[in-house]
Amino acid sequence: MATKSGRSEREPAERLPVARVCVDVPLPHLDRPFDYLVASTDDEAAQPGVRVKVRFAGQLVSGFLLERVESSPHGGKLAYLEKIVSPEQVLDPEVAQLARAVADRYAGNLSDVLRLAVPPRHARVEAQPPKAAPVADAPPSDNAAPDADAPPSDNALAGVPSSDPQHESDAPAASHALTPATSTEPQGDSPRADTSVPSGLDPGGWDKYVAGPAFLKALADGRNARAVWGALPGEDWARRIAEAAAATVLGGRGVVIVVADARDLDRVDQALSAVLGSGRHVALNAALGPAERYRRFLAASRHQVPVVVGTRAAMWAPVAKVGLVVIWDDGDDLHAEPRSPYPHAREVLLTRAQLADCAALVAGFARTGEGQLLLQTGWAREISAARDVLRAHAPxxxxxxxxxxxxxxxxxxxxxxxxxxxxxxxxxxxxxxxxxxxxxxxxxxxxxxxxxxxxxxxxxxxxxxxxxxxxxxxxxxxxxxxxxxxxxxxxxxxxxxxxxxxxxxxxxxxxxxxxxxxxxxxxxxxxxxxxxxxxxxxxxxxxxxxxxxxxxxxxxxxxxxxxxxxxxxxxxxxxxxxxxxxxxxxxxxxxxxxxxxxxxxxxxxxxxxxxxxxxxxxxxxxxxxRRELSFPPAARMASLTGRAEAVSEFLSIARLPEDTELLGPVPADEDQERMLLRVPRSQAAALAHALHEAAAVRSAKKAPLTVRIEIDPAALF
Structure with missing residues (x-):
């Protein structure tokens, strides 16, 4: 495991707790946590989620403390944590679990994903005393979400889920389904389902949609209603999203909202201020500058606000008891992360909804193939307006x-x-x-x-x-x-x-x-x-x-x-x-x-x-x-880009699933080529694991030529 440091002789190692650390070393064969001893002087500050410095391969490197355990399975001597950079717990356990699932889905490294999830530290901002948390305008309802320590619901996946909700069963659990208003007629002696909006919550314009009031009620009740919403032309969509966020907050849970650009962010920011009031949310934007961005991140990390809205990076926002994740206009290419391992905001949020057992809303005027697949598999339900209402609003x-x-x-x-x-x-x-x-x-x-x-x-x-x-x-x-x-x-x-x-x-x-x-x-x-x-x-x-x-x-x-x-x-x-x-x-x-x-x-x-x-x-x-042609999202594809000899070597190492189909190679940039790999959706996890494993083998051998791995790349040809 970790190398021994000079501090290891201070105290008997068998009496000391062990910290598992994600070391910031972007090498695939080192993509695993490493165990370090925690000195008694660091015991109070060394909590899960803090930034640390450790000795790794003779160098002082950064990392995140993932968890504390009583002992380590490592048979050799362990090194000590060199330094607790800050006692601020910036890596939320829920975000850490999400980051691991996203890294596995995209054949990437946990350290690369954490670099996307947690912004760089700004010491001066961190040292400033936190502001008092705002007082809720309304008390949580009796049907508020259970405590985070409560056991998961029946449809939660055990351990680390596949992070791919789009190949769930075609018949979703009835207790978690979004029930449209049209399906609430009594059958036999069954009582009529209550789809009325709770008192204290303004339904706003959601009553124009068939399942709109039922969706808001499910959010206020703390249920994980998952929907694909087709907005009406001329709709004040930012206001509707703010109303959905208000319903979730009324149920005692948090909200993460992701939009494509700064213009959309400004609209949702203003709508949230109007619906929730001041001090109930923060807006994250890369254009804010490092100090202000980190200040707002800390407001979410310290659970001072229940709602976070932002562009792509906000998908990692550490909201307490997340109850709803929203993405607007998921087909916009700005939602695709250009840095390794190249995750898409929609897939990250859907994975988060699956892991946290919370509600999800995929919204826009248009609908992507991925959104349609969510409806076909039953993972989500449709929110749309009746045709007569649509005709009244359409040009x-x-x-x-x-x-x-x-x-x-x-x-x-x-x-x-x-x-x-x-x-x-x-x-x-x-x-x-x-x-x-x-x-x-x-x-x-x-x-x-x-x-x-x-x-x-x-x-x-x-x-x-x-x-x-x-x-x-x-x-x-x-x-x-x-x-x-x-x-x-x-x-x-x-x-x-x-x-x-x-x-x-x-x-x-x-x-x-x-x-x-x-x-x-x-x-x-x-x-x-x-x-x-x-x-x-x-x-x-x-x-x-x-x-x-x-x-x-x-x-x-x-x-x-x-x-x-x-x-x-x-x-x-x-x-x-x-x-x-x-x-x-x-x-x-x-x-x-x-x-x-x-x-x-x-x-x-x-x-x-x-x-x-x-x-x-x-x-x-x-x-x-696309299903007839076996193209995404009906199938899972990966691309390998690099020099011809590097791609050939990679494929010779990779233990690909039996159903893998190779397409190519085709010319890429400069003197590189591109090979496409296609598998059925059921083999998606196996393909990602095989690609990461092959990358780890080449990394351990110190292969001189790199190969870029992308799962479901934005451009196939």
Whole structure:
């Protein structure tokens, strides 16, 4: 185990307690806890969850004390803990268990996951006296969650669960199921189920959804209701999430809420302040700075607040007696962690719900294949509005590429702004309403081609794509940054260029000429607008940067849809659906003149789902196709990326499950290649274990070439 230190002769080792430490050494073959002795002088401070310093392989390294035990199975002499860095217990036992499960699921190391879960220490903030915990506005209900020491419920997994709730039994336990209001009719002599909202809790807008009141009651009663919620267009979704958090707090339990970006975080932060009152929650954001971020983390770690909301890192928030985990817009790629072992916030929160036996809410205007699978397996229930309620809230949606439109406007199939889109925008502007125009690409002209033969313009130096940053600029390479002022087409000798792809800034320039007299605003990566006033204006935005209009947009135009639909990506259609729905949800209802125009063929499945506002149908269709092709989430996949010889060596070592299917190799970045491994979902844990075991063998042998392991990578090809 641990090496012996000079302190080991101070006291008889057999009388001293033992501390199990996760040492911060990112080597797979050392991914296990190590035992150290605790000196009597450190006995009080050496509690589970504190930061420590230990001697490991002759070096002083950091670590976390995981637990205290009476003895160690190690037969040799143990070293002492060198130092208790701080008596602050920053690693909550529930988070430590979650981190271990996530590391196992993603074939990673516990130390890497803990680096994501616990922010760096800020000694000055830690030394400041903690503020008094806020007094609850309402006492916990009689049905509050049991104490953390109480035995788990019947459906809790024994030991360390598989951390994959999506292959649970198709028939969930009735006592934990979310019961829709429509299913509460008495059967025979059975009494009617009580789905009324408890006193002291405002149901808000949840009564617009069939199972909304039942969901809030389950949260207030401390039950682990798990749901996939499809929000209505125009919904104040942040307020609904805050109301669900209030119901959970009323039941005496905590809440963890994860959103994709800072704009969504600000909305939920304001909603929680309005519903819960001040001092009842903290918002975690990487942009806060190290001191403020650590201060807010400590507020959660010290259990001063029952609710934590934040971006991706908030999924690890150490909330006391967690009763509800929420993720909004789980299809957003910002939820995927770019650092090893690359966990996804949705999977981490679902694993946390399974381990803590708490409620979960996967929410958004769109629905992912993973969300649909949760419903199919019975792990979660659906929260949605009835069709008549949906029709009352949805805008009118029309495509430009169907037969009636082509009959009226033959150029609609090729025009970037067909007459229907132009007329819709003009009508909305004349009525005094803002118009949102969604453009997939930012910049001016991201891609250009020869004006004569349409050959894509490439850099003469590195063959990278050329683009224009402005109307008077010279073509510039996107790869090497060199200007190509004297560019000549190698195919025909022509020097004139034309646009292949039009960006948001060029679109704003064109719309300014199309609608003179109306202001044109842009919202994108360089400058993101949060809100726009309820006045006539054209707002050009890239996906994810659409500002919220005060009274909703009078019209939304979805341009250049081919750029989204034709991407060579497994999730291209799903991502397109998500971006369209998020933009269309900002439109006024059809009864007040709101209209969405999508410049695409009306026969396409994403367009049909958008017209009917039916993300559930589209998600089911996507999941069925992926199941037929054995793609995630219907199957589990892993990717191995590295030099060809390293990947080959890795595969020769790995003891893969018998059902493993190898796909590839395919070229990756630079001189690397990528191999894909596919197994049935039932073999997911075995695959992750085999990959981690092979990585440990190569690590112990000090293999010079690295291999990157990703479970369920965001991009497969």
């Amino acid at each position: 009118a949606i029309a495509p430009t590429g169907d037969d009636p439109q082509l009959a009226r406007d033959p150029g609609a199939a090729t025009a970037r702004l067909p007459s229907l889109a132009w007329q819709t925008a003009r009508t909305a502007l004349q009525s005094g309403a803002p118009v949102l125009v969604q453009v997939p690409r930012r910049g001016y002209l991201p891609s250009v081609a020869c004006a004569e033969c349409r050959t894509p313009a490439r850099c003469p130096q590195c063959s990278g794509p050329l683009g224009l940053q402005g109307a008077r600029d010279v073509p510039t390479c996107h790869w090497c940054g060199r200007a190509a002022a004297a560019y000549t087409c190698p195919a025909c000798g022509e020097r004139r260029l034309r646009a292949s792809i039009t960006g948001a800034r060029r679109t704003a320039e064109e719309l300014g000429r199309a609608f003179p007299g109306f202001p044109v605003r842009t919202s994108g990566k360089d400058e993101i607008l949060d809100t726009v006033p309820a006045e006539a204006a054209v707002v050009v935005a890239t996906p994810g940067a659409e500002p919220v209009a005060a009274d909703g947009y009078g019209a939304v135009l979805l341009l250049d849809t081919w750029a989204l639909l034709t991407r060579s990506d497994l999730r291209a259609a799903e991502e397109t659906m998500r971006r369209w729905l998020n933009a269309a949800a900002l439109t006024r209802p059809a009864r007040t003149g709101g209209k969405v125009v999508v410049v695409a063929d009306g026969s396409l499945a994403p367009v049909q789902a958008l017209i009917r506002w039916d993300p559930a149908w589209f998600a089911q269709r996507e999941l069925t196709e």
